[in-house]
Every structure is written in structure tokens, then in C-alpha cells.
Amino acid sequence: MNRLSNYLARLFAAEAAAIFGVGLSILFLVQTLRLADVASVRGQGFLPLIGQILLNMPPLGMTFFYICVAIGLGRALRALQASRELHILHVTQRLSALSGGIAIYIGGAAAAILIVAHLVEPYTTQQYNLARAQVAADLVGRSLVPNRFAEIMDGVTITVGGRRSNGEVTSFFADDRRASPRRTYIATSALLIRDDRGYVMRLRDGAIQYRSDDGGFSEITFASYDLAIDRLTAETDSGEERGDRTSIALVAAALATGDWPESLVEQLSRRSTEGMRVVVLCLLVSALSAFPSGRRREPLVPIEFTVLGAAFLERVLAQYVRADGPLSPMTGVIVVGAFAVVLLTARLRVFAPLPPKAFGR
Template sequence: MTRLSTYLAKVFAADAAALFAVAVFLLFLIQCLRTFSVVSVKGQGLLTLVGQALLTLPSLGVVFLYVCVGIGLARGLRALQGSQELHIIHSSQRLPALLMAIGGYTGICTLIVLLLSNFVEPATNRQFNDWSASIAADLVGRTLTPNRFAEVVPGVTMLIGERAANGELTDFFADDNRNREMRRTYVAKSATVAADDQGYVLQLRDGAIQYMSDDRRFSEVAFARYDVALERLTGPAEAREVLSETNSFELVAGALATGIWDQDTVRHLAKRMSEGVRVLAICLFVAAIAAFPHGRRGRREIPLELVVLGTAFVERGISSNLIPPGPLDPVPGAFLLAALSLIVLVVRLRAFAPVAQAAPA
């Protein structure tokens, strides 16, 4: 890259980094408010609150980063337009340097997004789920007092008879009425908190699960042993998704080793790679509409930031509602935006291409 290209790329990156820093800080505050139950209900400290909020940032950051990248590029080009530097770049036939700067900026941002979506996000998902499971186990261990009803979390009440020296719980009882459509009651002669490859579980022995529907219908299932995830009793009953906790390198290596490319694995890989396509598409769009000078003065214009943000919403809407068959289903909107932007960019490049002067006779 030339010195001009490096300078322009730094201008674009500075605007994008400043905007992304503000967005990450706001997301961090929102996540702290959303996960405040770990302090108010689950009895954890502020360090746990901050740690869990930080672990959710990569997943949210991937969603917002490509928008910040597009807005940063738009702001940089608008600043060049306002200072007449964009006119000078075109009139002095330095358009290749400008395109090289945009290309380098787009490439680096794409690599950062792919690194986050393919490696950082799965690692933080795994750490977050492991931490949540340990919080659930700690909550049950601290809350349960023999022969006393304890509300572990709002809507879940537990009771134990005795606590043996080896950690075994006798005369276990748990009532989960968080779901209005189906109330569950667990009764067992003994219970033990254990850990498996999916996290912490409560191993119930010689008991029954009783169901009460919203229309007062009752059913009961007896068991000799039943394992229930602690997170099911202390938090949202959501099963851990192993694929979301596995980085792309491990997914590809596992598929190559077994020779089986199942649909879920391909979909996860395509979804992660689609974030890089979105960065490319949004940068092509901004370059097509803002990389060329104009002589409009004194006229009100729609801010480029709103244009980029609106385009990102439209792209997300198309990708969510227009789902073609095949592995590219997460990004039809991004491919459509990239194709249209590329056409506009090529047309404008031909229009703004410098005309070669005829040689003197």
C-alpha cells in the first residue's frame, strides 16, 4: 500500500474503532443489567457479573461490528468530501490509492470479524456455559437446608431431608412452577450433584416426576434413576448447543475425520463465514455511494450513518425472511447487496475514469 492508501485506511479505521468502542461499552452495560440476577438471586459477586457480561460481548460484537465498519468508512469518506480531499484525489488521478485503502480496510475488518465468529465466539460460549453450570451447582449447594423449604430461584422450591457426609441428599423434593402451561414436581428418595460432559446434573434415584398441565390434568412418571440438568432448575431450561461451543477448525477437522458433513455443521460454518460476507457487502455499498466527489452545496442530505444503518436492517430482514436452499441460506441479503453495490461501483468507476489526453501532433 502507498503512503496515501495507508493514511486513508487509518482514517477509516479510527472512525470505526471509536464507534465500535462506544457500542461495546453500551452492550456491556446492557448485559450487566440483563445478568444482574446472578447477584440479586443467585448470590454471586460483582466479579461474576462482570465476567459473564464480558463473555457475551463477542457474540453481540459480531452482530454490530460490520455496521460499525460500514459507518466508519462512510464517515471517513464524508470527511474527505467535506475537506475537498476527495476531489483532489480524483483530479490528481489517485483513485487507485483510494480503492487500495478501501480494499485493505475491508480485508482487515473481514479477517477480524471471521476471527471473532469462528474462534473467539465459540470459546466464550463454552466458558460462559461452564461458568453458568458451576453457578447453578453452587446455588443448589448453598441454598438447600435439611427439612426447610427453599426457593432456589423465583418459581422453583426445593426441600431435602438430610445431607450425608458424601454429599448425598435424601428425601429430595423440587417444585418447578415457572411454566404456566406445565408444572413439574420431582420427588426422589436420594439425589446427588454430579458433573458430566454437558455440565452439572442432579442425579435422582427411586422417585417420580409429576406433571400438572394448565387445564389441571395430572400425570406421573416413575423412575429408578433420572438425571436433570441443574440449569433446568436454576435458570432457563435450554440445552447446551455443542456446535456453538466448537470452533470452526475443530468442526472441519471432525467432519474430515468422520467423512460426514451433517446439515447442522455446514449451517454453523456457513453462518460464521457469512459475517465476513456482510463486511464485504457493506463496504462495497459505502464505496459505491460515497467514494466519488459531488458538487452539491447547501442541500439537506440524509446522513450516511442512517443510510448504512438502514441498509444493514434491510439486509438482515432479507436474510431472515428469504431463505434459499443450500449452505448459503444465512446471507442471501448480503450477496444481493454485494452484487448490486458492485454493479453501481463499476458503473461509477467508468464514469469517473480519467480520460487520456490526446498526444500533440
Template sequence: MRRLTSYLTRLFASDALILFGIVCFLLWLVNCLRSFDVVSVKGQGFGTLALQALYTMPPLALSFFYICVGIGVVRALTALQTSHELHIIHTSRGVSGLWRAAIVTCAGAVAMVLILAHMIEPLANRQLNRLSAEVAADLVSSTLKPNRFTQVTPGVILLIGGRADGGVITEFFADDRRDPETRRTYIAASARVVSVGEDYVLELRDGALQYTEADGRYSEIRFSRYDVSVESLAQQVAQIDVLSETDSFALITRALDTGWEPGLVKRLLDRSAEGLRVLGLVLLVVAVAGFPSGNRMRFRLPLEALVMLVAFGERGISAYSPLGTGTGAFALIIAGAAILAVRLWPRRPLAAVTP
């Protein structure tokens, strides 16, 4: 790698990584504050709190990683513009080094975001679900106070009458309102938490399962024994998304064995779209800020703010487009390529004016 390419790559990457590290740390602190009920209500220590906040970071990191890369590149280009180094690069035929540095930075960022989307995020989701189940199992088996309503997760409230020998819970009650269409109520004379491999099961005995539909219909199922997965009670949603905690390699293996289901294909495409976002934003930033300018304006919008606005618009387009989550990324790529083509288009020299 030539010296100019190496120098520019270090500028682009260092600014992006520093900003990404700062944002990650701040968001981790915010997640710790939001999950502080784990310590205060559910009887867990700071280690559980910190680990739970860490497992929630990958989805958030995917949301702002490409923004950090875009801001890092635009800050480096703005600094080169201010110091007139960008002018020297263009006048001394060093533009190829600028393009190579942008390509290397973009390729490294795309590789990082694909690893984060296809491997790290599913692993973090799986570990978070397991940790939530362990916290819920500990809450039910030992921490939950008798005759006191306790919220395990938003929408799920537990109540026990007391505890007996052998970890048996007397007069168990659980109210599940996570599903807006159906309210489920578990009532049992006794209950016990049992470990089955790496999972936890709540054994309910001599009770009833009551369903209340949104239209007012009511049904009841009485049982002598009913097993409930503790993980299902610990989730913020009523149904567990299995695909979200399965890495892409396992999804591809599953698809080759059982067929390419539409939901599975959509999940793989959504994860791959994160790499297109990085490519589109870097291309647009280089097209806008990669050329020297001598224009002076009283008020000038910071390019960092422009990157934020563009990223916000891209997220909006991707969220509401019927074509999929990659629509906004393709729009960025097209816009960046168009601006770059206009700025690189050869212009005819002006004719000399003689007096």
C-alpha cells in the same frame, strides 16, 4: 504500502475501531445491569457479574461489528468530502489508493469477524454455560435459602426444605417451565450436588418426576435415585445447543469423521455469512460515498443513518429469506457492485456549444 493507501486505511480503521470499542463498553455495562440479579439474588460477587456480562458479548458484537465498520468508513469518506481531499484524490489519479485502502480495511474486518464467529463466540458460549452451571451449583448447594422460592433462570424455580450435614438438601422441589410444550416438576426427599469432572450433577433420591403436556396429559415417574445435570437447569432453554459452543475447526473435524450433517453445515455457513456482511456493506458505502459531489441540499440524510437503515434491511432479508442467512449479504454485494459500476462507467464528453 503507499502513503495515500496507508493514510486512508488509518482513517477508515481508526473510526471503525473507536466506534466499536465505545459500543462494546456500553453494551457490557447494559449486560451488567441486566444480570444484576446474579449479585442480589444468587449471592455472587461483582467478578461473576462482570465475567458473565463479558461472555455474552461476542454474539452481540457480531450483530453490530459490520455496522461499526460501515459507519467508520462512511465517516472517513464524509470528512474527506468536507475537506475537499476526496476531490483531490480523484483529480490527481489517486483513486487506486482509495480502492486499495478500502480493500485492506475490508480484508482486516472480514478476518476479525470470522475469528469472532468461528472461534471466539463458541468459546464464550462454552464458558458462559460453564459459569451458569457453577452459579447454579453454588446456589443449590450453599446459597439457596430454605422455604423460599428462587428463580435459577427464567422458567426454572427451586425450593428446598432445609439442609443437613454433608451438603444434603431435604425436601427438594424444582419446577421447569422453559419448554412451552411440556412442564417438568422434580420432587425428592433429599438431594445433593456432586462434581463430576468439570460438570455438576444434582443427585435426587426418593422422589418423582412429573410431566404435564400442553394438552393436559399428565404422567409421573417415581425413582429411588435420579441424576440431573445442573447445567441443564441453569440454561435459559430446555435443551443445550452443542453446536453453539463448538468452534468451527472441531465441527469440521467431526464432519470428516461422522459425515456432513445438515445442521452442522448450516451452522458453518451462518458463521461464514458474517464475513459477507462486512464485504457487502463496505462495498456499498464506498460506492455511495467514495465519489466527490458538489450538490447542495437543504435537508440531507446523514450517511451514518443510511448505513443503519441498510443494515436493518439486510438483517430483515436474511432473517426471513428461505435461502439462508447470507441472502441479505449477497443483496448488499450486488447493490454495491451495481452502484459502483454505474458511477465508474465512462461517460461521453458534452459537445461544446458555440454561440
């Protein structure tokens, strides 16, 4: 690519980086204010709190990254339109340079978000879960006072009968009233340990009792059961999943076993959809803003509103129009992408007949 294409790509990237930086800053402040009270109640220091917030930023930033990329492209193209530079690019037949700059920009943004979605976000999520589990383990450990009931979370009460020299507790009891069915964990002994996926309370010779709102009761007995600490200390029951793995690890495990479950394929497809969102929205913005106009007034609908509307439509379609197979998370992307391609093809006049004088004399 020539220097003009590189210049245009840097111009687009600067606009997107400014918008994305503002969004991340606001999100960081909101997360800090939201978690500060919780951290102080749990006795958590300031630096661990900041570390957890930073680890949680990649999954949060992914939710609006593609919108910032598309708005940055649209604002830069509208600035070129206002300064008549866009007109000059078309009049001097430098459309290839403009297309190259847009292609570099889209390719770089899509590659960046795919790396984050497939590698960075799973790793930071795993580290965030581990850090949260360490805080939770410390909270539970300080709450295990013999013969004293302690409410470690709203709706979660825990008590033990005593402690042994090896750290094992006796007569473990935990009652979780946060959701239906209500769960009660009972064990003759328990030991707080750390496995390869976080901290767990290893229960021995006990039972799990379930009580529903309509009075139903069931009980499951066990000789050994590993209870994830996150299930007791999270705001809601986090279930059995306590970590995440990168796409490379997931594919390597699937190749080793030869088993490709539907959930794995859907997860890989959902992560890949992040890159497709960038491409689709940027194609739509290019079709709307990459062509000069002789109008002196600004467009009736700002490009920011158009991008937000398209992103909202894509999310609605992805949520409520579900397809079968690995394309299920891509429903909205396919629909919006098809519209963007049709519009861009029409603006480029790909199938328009050539003027008569172009055929020679």
C-alpha cells in the same frame, strides 16, 4: 500497498474504532446495571459479575460490529469529501490507492470478525456458560436444605429429604412452572457433579412428569438422568445444550466421523455470514461515498441512516426469506450484496464505452 493506502486504511479504522468503542462502553454499562441486582440476590461477588459480563461481550459486540465498520468507512469518506481530498485522489488518478485502502480496511475487518465468530465467541460463550453454571451450582447447593422448600428462581421450587456424608441428597424434588408443559423432577437420590460441559444434578431412580395447560399428563421414568443446572437456574429453560465449540473443533469432529449434519453446516454458514456482512455493507458505502461530488450541501440522507437501513433490510430478508441448504442464513447478504455490486459497477463505469479520443488518432 503504498503508504497512501495504509494511511487511508488507518483513517477508516480510527473512525470505526471510535464508534465501536462507544457502543461497547454503553453495552457494558447496560449489562452491568441489568445483572447487578440478580448477582446481589444470588450472593455473587463483584469480580465474578464483571468476568461474566466481559465473557458475554463478544457475542453481543458481533451484533453491531459490521454496522460500526460500515459507518466508520462512510464517515471517513464524507470527511475526505468535505476537505476536497477525495476530489484530489480522483483528479490525480490515485483511485488505485483509494481502492487499496478500502480493500485493506474491509479485509482486516472481515478477518477480525471471522476470527471472533469462529473461535473467540464460541470459546467465551463456553466459559460464560461454565461460570454461570458455577454460580447456579452454588445457588442450588445452598438451597438444598432438608425438608424445606426453596424457590431458586421465579417458577422453580426445589426440596430434598436429607443429606448423606458423601454429599448425596435423598428424595430429590424439583418443580419447574416457567413454561408449558410444566415439568416435575422426582428422584430417590441425587448428586451434584461437574462433567465436561458444566454442572449437572445426577438423578437416580426417578421420573420426569409433564403437565400441559389443558390437563394432559405424561411421565417418563429413568434409572439415571443428568439434569443440567442451567435448566433450573436460567431465566428460561435453556434446554439440553450447555456449551459451544469452536468451528475448528466442529470441523475436526465431522471429519473424524464423516458425518456432516445439516445443523452443523448451517452453524458454520451462520458464523461465516458475519464476515460477509462487513464486505457487503462496506461495498455499498463505497459505492455511495467513494466518489466526489460538486454539491456544497450535505447529502439529504446521512450515511449513518443508509447503513442502518441496509442492515435492517438484510436482517429482515435473512429472517423471513429462507432458502434451502447452507445458504439459508445468507439470503439477506446475497440480496444486499448484489445491489451493492451493481451500484458500484455503475459508479465505476466498468461497462461504459470509452470516449472516442481514447482510441488513438
